[in-house]
Amino acid sequence: MALGNLFTLTKLTIEGYKDERRSGRPLGTFTAQYNPETFSLSHENVFQGQQGIGSTSGASPWSYSRPKRLVVDLVLDGTKVGYMGVELLFRRIPTVAEQIRAFLATCHEVVGDIHQPLYLKLTWGKALGGFAALAGSGGMSEPSLDCRLESVHIHYQAFGRDGAPLHAVLKATFIEQRDPAKQAAAEKRSSPDLSHRRVVVNGDTLPLLCREIYGSPAHYLRVAQVNGLDDFRNLAAGQELIFPPFDRARRG
Structure with a gap:
């Protein structure tokens, strides 16, 4: 040096x-x-x-x-x-x-x-x-x-x-x-039918997050699979989850 x-x-x-x-x-x-x-x-x-x-x-x-x-x-x-x-x-x-x-x-x-x-x-x-x-x-x-x-x-x-x-x-x-907002801006996407990211806070559950994003908790198992969650019932605060778009016709 x-x-x-x-x-x-x-x-x-x-x-x-x-x-x-x-x-x-x-x-x-x-x-x-x-x-x-x-x-x-x-x-x-x-x-x-x-x-x-x-x-x-x-x-x-x-x-x-x-x-x-x-x-x-x-x-x-x-x-x-x-x-x-x-x-x-x-x-x-x-x-x-x-x-x-x-x-x-x-x-x-x-x-x-x-x-x-x-x-x-x-x-x-x-x-x-x-x-x-x-x-x-x-x-x-x-x-x-x-x-x-x-x-x-x-x-x-x-x-x-x-x-x-x-x-x-x-x-x-x-x-x-x-940051989810910066990510969306970088990918120039705002439609609810495109992917979303959420950072888990205390009290969040996967069905509740799915209801918030999709209007129904029906996709929680598919979201768990996408994110590689072994235990979807216990989400860790600070964990970032991805919610990909799913066909509206398949929403329950």
């Missing part, structure tokens, strides 16, 4: 907030020790299956777009090999274990008063850059990614004589979390 870059290198940063709007000061922050060399960003569309017996195959109508998924490897190193002497003189380098604890506290652990992990904002670069520039024209329209941690796999690769980890790689997967 060149000395001239010590004060200009922008690090990938993850901030954790207690509210979905990500307002105020973050409750937790994790800054990458080293910026990732690569990352993957997936975009997925879901299409409705063909209905009707004996119908021929054709173009399936678009149903909704899944939230973007970001997969990134974060390297943690406790050997201090990548640092210059002047850095070691003026600041303490956190251990690998300390960095892992900071990541899990910010991204994964359940916070008592909100009963779920923090809402995350992931940034990397200035306002004109960040993920919007790195991902190209098909990337996020915002310079930061509002997301939640889906999973992290910690791969330990080296240990000290006392067993303390000296090197580890975090393979983290983040799921984009967009």
